[in-house]
Amino acid sequence: MTTVTGRSDQIFGGVSRLAGFLVLAVMSLVGLFLLYRGWQALSAEGVRAFVTTTTWEPDSGNFGVAAVLVLTVLIALVAITIAVPLAIGTALYISEYAPRQFKQTLISMVDLMAAVPSIVYGIWGVYLLQPHVIGLSRWIATWLDWIPFLRVEAFDPHDPLLSMSVFTASTFIAGIVVALMITPIICSIMREVFSQAPPGEREGAYALGATRWGMVRSVVLPFGTGGMIGGSMLGLGRALGETIAVYLIISPVFEIQPNILQTGSNSISALIALRFGEATEFGMSALMAAGLTLFLMTLVVNFAASSIVARTRSGAASEA
Numbered sequence: 001m002t003t004v005t006g007r008s009d010q011i012f013g014g015v016s017r018l019a020g021f022l023v024l025a026v027m028s029l030v031g032l033f034l035l036y037r038g039w040q041a042l043s044a045e046g047v048r049a050f051v052t053t054t055t056w057e058p059d060s061g062n063f064g065v066a067a068v069l070v071l072t073v074l075i076a077l078v079a080i081t082i083a084v085p086l087a088i089g090t091a092l093y094i095s096e097y098a099p100r101q102f103k104q105t106l107i108s109m110v111d112l113m114a115a116v117p118s119i120v121y122g123i124w125g126v127y128l129l130q131p132h133v134i135g136l137s138r139w140i141a142t143w144l145d146w147i148p149f150l151r152v153e154a155f156d157p158h159d160p161l162l163s164m165s166v167f168t169a170s171t172f173i174a175g176i177v178v179a180l181m182i183t184p185i186i187c188s189i190m191r192e193v194f195s196q197a198p199p200g201e202r203e204g205a206y207a208l209g210a211t212r213w214g215m216v217r218s219v220v221l222p223f224g225t226g227g228m229i230g231g232s233m234l235g236l237g238r239a240l241g242e243t244i245a246v247y248l249i250i251s252p253v254f255e256i257q258p259n260i261l262q263t264g265s266n267s268i269s270a271l272i273a274l275r276f277g278e279a280t281e282f283g284m285s286a287l288m289a290a291g292l293t294l295f296l297m298t299l300v301v302n303f304a305a306s307s308i309v310a311r312t313r314s315g316a317a318s319e320a
Contacts, residue, residue: 031295038289040282050289056254056271058279058286065268065290070256071171072267072294075246076239078175078260083183083239084232090183091190096216107191114184122248125177130168130249133176137167137261152262169251171260174267177249178242182235189234193227194220226309233305237298243269268294 042050045063053064094106142157144150155166197220205215221228246267252274253264272287279287 027299031292031299034288034292034295038285038287038292041286041289044282045286051293054255056275056286058283063286065293067254067256068266068268068271068290069293069297070258071253071265072240072269074171074258074260075175075178075242075265075267076236078172079178079182079239080232080236082176082179083186083235084228086179087183087186087190087231087235088228090187091194092216092220094187095191095194096212096220110184110187110191113180114188116181118181118242118244119248121177121181122245125173125245125249129177130173133173134164134167137170137172138164141167141261149258149260151259153259166263167261169249169263169265171250171257171262171265174246174249174265175260177245178239181242181245182238185238186231186235189231190224190228193224193231197223226311230305230309233301233308237301237305240298240301241269241294242267243273246270247273 041058041063044061045053050064051069052066053062054067056063056068090110094103094110098106137152138157140150141152141155145152145155152166156162201219201223202215205219210218246265247270250265250267250270251263252266252270254266257264268290272291275283275287
């Protein structure tokens with residue numbers, strides 16, 4: 001029996017190492033492919049100019065990802081700002097408060113949201129969400145215009161004839177849609193982390209007279225801090241690369257526009273989807289260079305998330 005178990009462990013270890021190697025190999029090949037295809041554009045423009053130029057006219061020799069990179073980050077930040085509190089509340093309710101007979105149903109519903117195609121979210125955002133969010137955008141721009149990134153140029157709240165088109169296809173609306181797409185992913189990670197909080201510490205908190213919320217605040221949340229940070233960063237990495245939903249909602253612009261409520265936005269993935277079909281050979285190389293930028297950015301975010309989770313109690317097995 002001991003010999004069989006040892007051989008099984010060796011086989012399992014070998015298969016696991018092979019799977020890990022294949023994942024790293026595929027990821028490296030993707031990066032090398034993007035670098036190879038984008039090298040023509042990078043060598044012609046220069047890495048520094050490519051990162052700092054806002055316009056996108058590769059055939060005229062004037063192109064860069066500065067504008068789309070900033071707008072990509074802004075969309076992701078709006079999404080993560082909305083998604084994280086929603087995911088924390090949902091994960092806590094499912095793991096700590098939901099009745100036992102409904103818990104599995106709620107878990108299945110959240111997981112099902114993660115399986116909905118992004119194009120469905122995009123269509124929903126364009127035709128249903130956007131008309132209802134315009135009023136919220138106007139209210140924010142009216143009362144919070146003293147905050148620079150919430151100001152909308154050429155908007156006068158006292159002008160009843162002003163068109164509401166200044167609030168459509170904005171970074172804010174795209175961020176809301178992306179937030180609903182990444183919330184299930186973040187929630188699933190947080191729920192698993194919260195459920196691993198040590199039972200002994202839970203019981204100890206109750207024995208000291210803590211309420212359920214007191215136990216959650218003193219045991220579950222501190223234990224799950226690393227998981228919350230890691231899950232949020234993984235969601236951020238997912239938000240940075242969202243394509244179809246953002247492509248359907250935004251009105252593409254190639255300028256650094258920090259006003260998130262104002263019409264016009266862009267992202268690297270949406271840029272690639274927009275220009276892929278009409279790109280020349282050099283333009284395709286420029287798009288591949290933009291894809292390499294997005295690849296490296298999401299890679300850094302995901303590795304940072306994994307590192308944070310591994311260094312906390314949430315990343316280790318807990319004792320009962």
